[in-house]
Ligand SMILES: N=C(N)NCCCC(=O)O
C-alpha cells in the first residue's frame with residue numbers, strides 16, 4: 001500500500017501526514033520519510049548500518065537501525081526550538097540499510113566505506129544509524145577523501161581511543177585511535193563530550209590527548225552546566241569541517257538503557273539535545289548515532305532518545321542550509 005507523502009511549499013517530499021494516515025500504519029522509514037529511491041535526490045540521507053561484530057560486551061546493536069526507525073514515528077514536521085522545518089527546507093530521505101558481513105570484520109569495514117561513499121556521491125549529507133561504534137572508522141575514511149583532516153565531535157561515556165581488544169584493531173572501543181593514526185583527524189579540533197566511568201589505566205587519558213582529543217566530562221556538565229559545555233565545544237571545533245559521532249551510551253542508563261556498555265552518571269536526554277542545538281552555524285559534514293541495542297530497551301526509551309537526537313541534528317543541518 002502506498003501512502004501519500006506531504007510536499008512542502010519548496011517541493012521537498014516530507015513524511016506521510018500523521019493526521020491522515022495513522023502512524024502505526026505508515027511506512028517503516030525514519031520519521032515516515034520517503035525512501036531514497038522515491039525521490040530524485042536527497043540533501044540528507046539516513047543510512048542504517050546493522051552491524052555489531054565489534055562489540056566487547058552485550059551484543060544487539062545490529063538491530064539499532066530498525067529500532068530507531070520504529071521509535072521515530074511520532075516526530076512532527078516543525079521544530080519550535082529552532083523555528084525550522086527539518087524536512088521542509090531540505091530533502092531528507094531514508095537510504096535503507098547496508099548489507100554488512102557479520103562474520104568478517106575487515107570486509108564489513110570496507111563494505112561500510114563503499115556504501116557511505118556511494119550514498120555521498122550524489123551530494124547527500126549522511127546521517128548514519130548504527131550499529132556499534134566500529135562503523136565510525138570507515139565513515140571517517142570516506143569523509144577524509146573529500147574534506148581532508150576533520151574534527152570529530154564525539155559524544156560517549158567511553159574514550160574509544162583504546163588500542164586493541166584480543167589483539168583486534170577494529171572494535172567499538174578503538175575507532176578513534178585508528179582514525180587518528182591514519183591521519184583522518186584534525187588533531188587540534190577533536191572533542192569528547194560526556195566521558196565518565198572507570199578506565200583501564202591513567203595512561204588512557206594521556207594516550208587520548210596525544211591522539212588529538214580534549215574532554216568535556218559528564219562531571220563538567222554538573223559544574224559548568226550545558227552552556228559551559230557548549231561554549232567549550234564551539235571554541236574547540238572552530239570553523240572547519242566537523243563530524244558528529246553520538247554513542248547513545250553518553251546518556252545515563254536511565255535515559256538510554258538499551259545499549260551494550262552502559263555506565264552510570266551520564267547526561268540526560270535534555271542535556272544532549274540542548275548541546276546538539278549548540279552546533280548551529282558550525283560546519284557539520286556528517287553524523288552517526290550508534291550503540292542502540294533494543295534487546296535491553298524498555299518502552300522505546302532509548303529508541304525515542306535516538307530518534308530525537310537524529311531530529312535535532314536534522315534541525316541543525318536545516319538551519320545551516322537556510323543560513324548558507
Ligand atoms: N563504544 C562503546 N560503546 N564501548 C566501548 C567500550 C569498550 C570496552 O569494553 O572497554
Ligand SMILES: [Zn+2]
Nearest residue numbers: 157158247249
Ligand atoms: Zn560508549
Ligand SMILES: [Zn+2]
Nearest residue numbers: 133156160247
Ligand atoms: Zn562508543
